[in-house]
Amino acid sequence: MRTSLFLLLVWLVLDRPGIAHAYIDPGTGSYLVQVVLSFVFGGAIALKQILQRLRLVKRSSQTKDGEDDDE
Amino acid sequence: MTTSKKIDGASFRDPSGHVFYYRGGLYRQINQEYAPHYKTLLASGLYEKLVKRGWLIPHEEVELPALKEAGVFKYIQPVRLPFISYPYEWSFTQLKEAALTTLRIQRLALRHGLTLKDASAYNLQLYRGKMTLIDTLSFEKVRPGEPWVAYRQFCQHFLAPLALMSRTDVRLQQLQSRYLDGVPLDLAARLLPFRARFNPGLLMHLFVHAKSQRYFGGKQVQVRKYQMRELALQGMIDSLYHTVSKLRWRYEQTEWGDYYTDTNYSADSRENKVTVVRSLLERVKPKTVWDLGANDGTYSQLAAEQASLTLSFDIDPVAVDKAYQTVKAAGQVNLLPLLLDVTNPTASLGWSNEERLSLQDRGPADLVMALALIHHLAISHNVPFINLARFLATLGESLIIEFVPKADSQVKRLLVSRQDIFNDYDEDSFVAAFSRYFEPVKRCPIEGSQRAIYLMKRHAAKP
Numbered sequence: 001m002r003t004s005l006f007l008l009l010v011w012l013v014l015d016r017p018g019i020a021h022a023y024i025d026p027g028t029g030s031y032l033v034q035v036v037l038s039f040v041f042g043g044a045i046a047l048k049q050i051l052q053r054l055r056l057v058k059r060s061s062q063t064k065d066g067e068d069d070d071e
Numbered sequence: 072m073t074t075s076k077k078i079d080g081a082s083f084r085d086p087s088g089h090v091f092y093y094r095g096g097l098y099r100q101i102n103q104e105y106a107p108h109y110k111t112l113l114a115s116g117l118y119e120k121l122v123k124r125g126w127l128i129p130h131e132e133v134e135l136p137a138l139k140e141a142g143v144f145k146y147i148q149p150v151r152l153p154f155i156s157y158p159y160e161w162s163f164t165q166l167k168e169a170a171l172t173t174l175r176i177q178r179l180a181l182r183h184g185l186t187l188k189d190a191s192a193y194n195l196q197l198y199r200g201k202m203t204l205i206d207t208l209s210f211e212k213v214r215p216g217e218p219w220v221a222y223r224q225f226c227q228h229f230l231a232p233l234a235l236m237s238r239t240d241v242r243l244q245q246l247q248s249r250y251l252d253g254v255p256l257d258l259a260a261r262l263l264p265f266r267a268r269f270n271p272g273l274l275m276h277l278f279v280h281a282k283s284q285r286y287f288g289g290k291q292v293q294v295r296k297y298q299m300r301e302l303a304l305q306g307m308i309d310s311l312y313h314t315v316s317k318l319r320w321r322y323e324q325t326e327w328g329d330y331y332t333d334t335n336y337s338a339d340s341r342e343n344k345v346t347v348v349r350s351l352l353e354r355v356k357p358k359t360v361w362d363l364g365a366n367d368g369t370y371s372q373l374a375a376e377q378a379s380l381t382l383s384f385d386i387d388p389v390a391v392d393k394a395y396q397t398v399k400a401a402g403q404v405n406l407l408p409l410l411l412d413v414t415n416p417t418a419s420l421g422w423s424n425e426e427r428l429s430l431q432d433r434g435p436a437d438l439v440m441a442l443a444l445i446h447h448l449a450i451s452h453n454v455p456f457i458n459l460a461r462f463l464a465t466l467g468e469s470l471i472i473e474f475v476p477k478a479d480s481q482v483k484r485l486l487v488s489r490q491d492i493f494n495d496y497d498e499d500s501f502v503a504a505f506s507r508y509f510e511p512v513k514r515c516p517i518e519g520s521q522r523a524i525y526l527m528k529r530h531a532a533k534p
Binding site for chain 1: 218219222256275279280282283284285287288290292294297298299300302304306307309320
């Protein structure tokens, strides 16, 4: 399952854009692209959390202007 | 069923509820089906936190006993905004702020078991100097394992236009007035330079996203089988936030960028003009002011000393963006810079042409200012004085307008490359034409120049 999703991702990246008619159900594609890419997002955030624990990266809850997103 | 309830022309798609006007007030109806989500919004503490940070418009719960309608859970009365503006009227910085605010809200919502079901740019408005979410019913309880239902809308309303403005051309923002549900991703993908693919965020959220839409469009897929872990969802929001933050717009020098250093005023003339405008403003004491052709907002600032709301309009995206950054830096809450082409103000758009209102439908203002503008309209755009007067009369009750004569070097510059066909371009003709719609109240010459500023009042009944 994961392999086919990954291969799909590779294809999606490499294939040059053609004409799309986004009025025909863009929802399915938007839903699935998130699922397909989720291993990227999950991996990135897991890595960030590890680095935070090792104190190599600042805490993510500080936004740029210092405002805290947390409680 | 009372006849005095009028549903807002933009508020009809969401079965959770809608916005309506009743006896001069603005309300939002919450239907029964939304009750569990609304209760969670309050009980989880999310509402309080969002309001405290200025990210969500506050509201009060009200009783409207005269409206006897079935299926209603509750009525709420949100704070009423003095002016509604649209994404195609915003500068780059305003749109970017709206995008980042949406993502901050979503991040915080996820921590409280809620998620945004819409990420439309029209759900945000400038309120007290900040981009604020005005759709209280945008939130719903998270369904675990589900990806972000508003992801497509976020990418189309925010990411695509910002990327196009940043990487291709700022004028592409106007696509948003044609595509009211945001720029189609396949279109954005075609318009962006090839290099944009090397940005990982744009690659994923725009290019790959667009391909995915095309590939899966219309296919029968059991999407519900595919789950997304919450950690991945948070990571995706972080990724979007990072991608949007990094989008910058480097100003090219537009013809207006250097305007105020490029004018022909001496320092004394300039000071005199400021004094004149200020004295006229003090005389009118307007509550709302629309400053047309405001450039960097220098004179809008004077208006903001008097008025509870000043709109600072200009055609140049650089000027509007600079003006907005000035406003943000100063923390001003009653001055709003917006994009406007006076020769082609946005029409009423959307469903039944009632969803997004034209400029005139959002007026009138107490006072309109048209400083250093008339020669551009009359000469560069061939608009006769009478047409100008008729148009300006639809916008506001009073008018402060500067007449710039042909002898002025700025006008001479406009005539350099064209034939002077403007036989009626003189102050007497100007006054005669405007008197059809306005009564001239005062004329103030500007020292050190041949210009004059008029204060005029619109006739009670239009001829």
